[in-house]
Amino acid sequence: MSQELIRMALEEDIGEGDVTAGYFVPEDRMARAFVTVRKEGVISGMELAERVFLEVDPSLEVLLLVKDGSKVSAGAMLMQVEGKARSILTAERTALNFLQRLSGVATLTSRYVSLVKHTRAKILDTRKTTPGYRALEKKAVADGGGVNHRMGLYDRAMVKDNHLVAEGGITALQEAIFKLKHDKPLVDVELEADRLEQVAAFLELKGVDYILLDNMDLTELRKAVAMRDDRHYMGLEASGGVNLETVADIAETGVDFISVGALTHSAPALDIGLDFVVLG
Numbered sequence: 346m347s348q349e350l351i352r353m354a355l356e357e358d359i360g361e362g363d364v365t366a367g368y369f370v371p372e373d374r375m376a377r378a379f380v381t382v383r384k385e386g387v388i389s390g391m392e393l394a395e396r397v398f399l400e401v402d403p404s405l406e407v408l409l410l411v412k413d414g415s416k417v418s419a420g421a422m423l424m425q426v427e428g429k430a431r432s433i434l435t436a437e438r439t440a441l442n443f444l445q446r447l448s449g450v451a452t453l454t455s456r457y458v459s460l461v462k463h464t465r466a467k468i469l470d471t472r473k474t475t476p477g478y479r480a481l482e483k484k485a486v487a488d489g490g491g492v493n494h495r496m497g498l499y500d501r502a503m504v505k506d507n508h509l510v511a512e513g514g515i516t517a518l519q520e521a522i523f524k525l526k527h528d529k530p531l532v533d534v535e536l537e538a539d540r541l542e543q544v545a546a547f548l549e550l551k552g553v554d555y556i557l558l559d560n561m562d563l564t565e566l567r568k569a570v571a572m573r574d575d576r577h578y579m580g581l582e583a584s585g586g587v588n589l590e591t592v593a594d595i596a597e598t599g600v601d602f603i604s605v606g607a608l609t610h611s612a613p614a615l616d617i618g619l620d621f622v623v624l625g
Contacts, residue, residue: 347393350477351400354439358555368430376430376435380423380444381541383616387455388423389413389485390447395424397440402432408566414488416455422615438443446478447485448615454489454608457592466498466603469494469582473606493534494604503557505537515546522552530615535582543607548577560585563598570599 370561380394388411395407405428411417423444426433470486470493472479483493495501503526504518522534535555537543547556556579558569566583582602583595595603606624 347481348396351397352597353575354442355400356399357610358487361436363435366434370431370434372431374430375428376433377427377622377624379425379620381618381620382417382421382423383419386448386452386615388415388417388448388487389451389488390444390481391423393481394440394444397443398426398436402429403434404565404580415589433481441617445614445617447481448617450485450609451489454486454491454591456589457605457608458490460593461596461603464596466600467492467605469602469604469605470608472497473610480567481579486608491608501533501535501536512549519550522550526552533590544572548572548579553578553579555582557582557584558600563594564599566595566598566605566611
């Protein structure tokens with residue numbers, strides 16, 4: 346899938362041909378380029394960027410100097426590329442776009458993770474990803490120290506208010522859970538609760554793996570955690586109102602997970618550039 350995305354991105358950028366490189370850079374000009382990070386952060390997308398350069402020109406020599414998940418300081422060199430100057434310049438923007446975007450996700454995730462490291466809480470991503478980039482962005486979350494939530498609609502049942510439209514209440518809900526677990530035993534079940542009364546009811550159900558505590562305040566979160574005693578195995582996930590200023594307080598309530606949509610829908614790109622040296 347990522348190779349298809351690389352080809353699509355290159356087609357989008359190059360189109361009928363790179364007219365700048367084609368007309369202003371001699372065909373036989375050789376160069377060495379260094380991909381350098383200009384602001385500290387966590388890196389993700391190194392192999393993807395390498396594949397961009399090699400897709401444009403398999404004769405390029407690419408040397409990766411850091412691994413995904415590495416925390417780097419401003420000025421750190423990430424990659425060296427050597428070969429035809431035209432090829433390097435043609436691939437540059439697409440390679441950097443992937444690297445900047447994914448490193449931005451990893452860097453923001455790392456900031457959230459560092460703020461809750463004194464607690465039991467794990468930082469989760471969501472499905473609020475760039476279309477076509479989901480696997481890449483979720484890998485970037487993992488590179489930043491976060492934990493992947495469901496990849497899509499197929500690997501976890503996430504039952505929200507909009508799904509609870511049929512009559513039957515808790516009895517019908519329990520029957521649906523049993524049927525799902527019978528048909529797809531490896532699929533987790535998570536129920537969304539926005540009131541403590543729902544939490545109490547969901548804790549008594551069988552086959553529920555997680556309860557999502559939606560937009561609850563700190564007091565409600567603490568009460569929900571207290572309601573889950575040794576008889577209850579469900580993991581508790583807090584969602585809503587999560588940002589860099591609030592995440593530590595939320596984690597200190599004792600929840601197991603905190604989902605943060607901003608990891609993928611609002612992460613700023615990490616500043617990464619390419620420095621070019623002509624060899625001849």
